[in-house]
Amino acid sequence: MKNKFNRLTSKEWLPFQKSWFYYDTEQKFLTENIRFFSKAEEDNSIVLYDGNSNELVQQICKENNIKYALSNKQDFERIQYAIIDLREIITNETNIDDYRKVKQGVISKVLSIYQKLEHRRFISIFIKNIQSDSHYYPLAWDLAKEISSILTIKDEKIACLREVSENIASSSFVPKKDVFYCLYFRKDENSCGEYTSSEIDFFKSNSQSASSIIFENHIPFWFILKPQPRKKDEILHPAKYPEELVExxxxxFTRENDNVFDPMSGTGSTQIGAMKLKRNGYGTELSDFFAGIANNRCNQYINPSQKDLFALENRQMFKILNKDARMITNGDFPEIHYMLTSPPYWDMLNMKGAENQAKRIKLGLQTNYSEDEKDLGNVSDYNRFLEELSAIYFNIIKLMKPGSYLTIVVKNIKKKGKNYPLAWDLSAILQEKLILLPEVFWCQDDISIAPYGYGNTWVSNTFHQYCLNFQKPY
Ligand SMILES: C[S@@+](CC[C@H](N)C(=O)[O-])C[C@H]1O[C@@H](n2cnc3c(N)ncnc32)[C@H](O)[C@@H]1O
Structure with a gap:
């Protein structure tokens, strides 16, 4: 038993590996985490819980024959798993100064837990991002960065609540339903046990509040799509998003006849979705192959076959240039009312080992966007990639109407066992010029789960994508 990571069979292990889950009951949620991260009982090694569900944790540990402690002050030698549960401590009523105090407390707790935490074992933190008034504070991202100077950040899971939260009151963009973050940190050969303050400022945009939004079709904080199967030309692209998402x-975020823009158009999903809803679709795409597909798809939509000729009453405009998004100038497009886009996820498509890549190779399909060095998917240095990507967005903001919105579909990335929180890092940079709004999760449930780390450690299957939302200030 000593070397086993936990007591679970593959039947219980696999479902836990999905990076998002339905939060149904507190009991189920805590039981799943405690069972996953604790080994069979060992002398004087405990599970530590710090939060408001003490009684429940006691009951769960007893039922599962696990030694536990509800405070760090008790007498025990080693910790095999610790939970710091901030869900009742940080709420939409918390202000930023209160949060800073809570954060100092959490850092001290983590430092003291570190001393007794066994090698390669985990601390989980459960926390929400909050909105108070018209400001949005990504506290989970901030805390994750701070704690990752002490321990190695391994993963995140998104808890998706099915009920519409009642205590969210705001005049700005507030999606329905609710989520919270489960952050997972490990003590291992890459963690140092010492705290250094993070240089990233996640609260830059909060000096400006988002203006109230007049649109009424509020989208949920998280959603699952059942997209139409991809057509022949669409499948040629390695990473298309569904038109259902675009719509x-x-x-x-827009009204009829608005101009929607995507600097990295791929197969033209953004423009097709825009035209379906009587908006105009504009954009650029670096690859001439994909720009061709995007233009063909749009042309077919605008000029349907003879029998459908009278189906489209309001003909919409589209223009997709085969161009490096870095070279967009003011004269290329009219004023833009909304940008919806998804960048290359760093150079992940060049990692041939990924499961999806193997499948595409087998089918004789292209696995990356291009070999072009101007293609951002070929930039191998993470910081350079981030810089170049944000420079593209900063350039496009100049074409956008003040007060208009932007949505970027992106993922946090795990590469060679290391965590690169691309969604959080990009948001932090973009806040220099944009107001951050609540993020929305696209949760995927149509991909089969791979047993990464089975029996050894915790590695999730990342099945959630961030839809990051921003507003251009007036
Ligand atoms: C994630 S895909 C976008 C897919 C698109 N949303 C769709 O549904 O088809 C990213 C796209 O960015 C393009 N790209 C990469 N670097 C670029 C650059 N410098 N300028 C313009 N497009 C670029 C790639 O060719 C790729 O098609």
Missing amino acids: MFINE
């Missing part, structure tokens, strides 16, 4: 966001 949802365009409905939320």
Whole structure:
């Protein structure tokens, strides 16, 4: 038993590996975490819980024959798993100064837990991002960065609540339903046990509040899509997003006849979705192959076959240039009312080992966007990638109407066992010029789970994508 990571069979292990889950009951949620991260009982090694569900944790540990402690002051030698549960401590009523105090407390707790935490074992922190008044505070991202100077950040899971939260009151963009973050940190060969303050400022945009939004089709904090199967030309692209997603966001953030823009158009999903909803679709795409597909798809939509000729009453405009997004100038497009886009997820498509890549190779399909060095998917240095990507967005902001919105679909990335929180890092940079709004999760449930780390450690299957939302200030 000593070397086993936990007591679970593969039947219980696999479902836990999905990076998002339905939060149904507190009991189920805590039981799943405690069972996953604790080994069979060992002398004087405990599970430590710090939060408001003490009685429940006691009951769960007893039922599962696990030694536990509800405070760090008790007498025990070693910790095999610790939970710091901030869900009742940080709420939408918490202000930023209160949060800073809570954060100092959490850092001290983590430092003291570190001393007794066994090698390669985990601390979980459960926390929400909050909105108070018209400001949005990504506290989970901030805390994750701070704690990752002490321990190695390994993963995150998104708890998706099915009920519409009642205590969210705001005049700005507030999606329905609710989520919270489960952050997972490990003590291992890469963690140092010492705290250094993070240089990233996640609260830059909060000096400006988001203006109230007049659109009414509020989208949920998280959603699952059942997209139409991809057509022959669409499958040629390694990472297309579904038009169902495009339509949802365009409905939320634009009005009829608005101009929607995507600097990295791929197969033209953004423009097709825009035209379906009587908006105009504009954009650029670096690859001439994909720009061709995007233009063909749009042309077919605008000029349907003879029998459908009278189906489209309001002909919409589209223009997709085969161009490096870095070279967009003011003269290329009219004023833009909304940007919806998804960048290359760093150079992940060049990692041939990924499961999806193997499948595409087998089918004789292209696995990356291009070999072009101007293609951001070929930039191998993470910081350079971030810089170049944000420079593209900063350039496009100049074409956008003040007060208009932007949505970027992106993922946090795990590469060679290391965590690169691309969604959080990008948001932090973009806040220099944009107001951050609540993020929305696209949760995928149509991909089969791979047993990464089975029997050894915790590695999730990342099945959630961030839809990051921003507003251009007036
Ligand atoms: C994630 S894909 C976008 C897919 C698109 N949303 C769709 O549904 O088809 C990213 C796209 O960015 C393009 N790209 C990469 N670097 C670029 C650059 N410098 N300028 C313009 N497009 C670029 C790639 O060719 C790729 O098609």
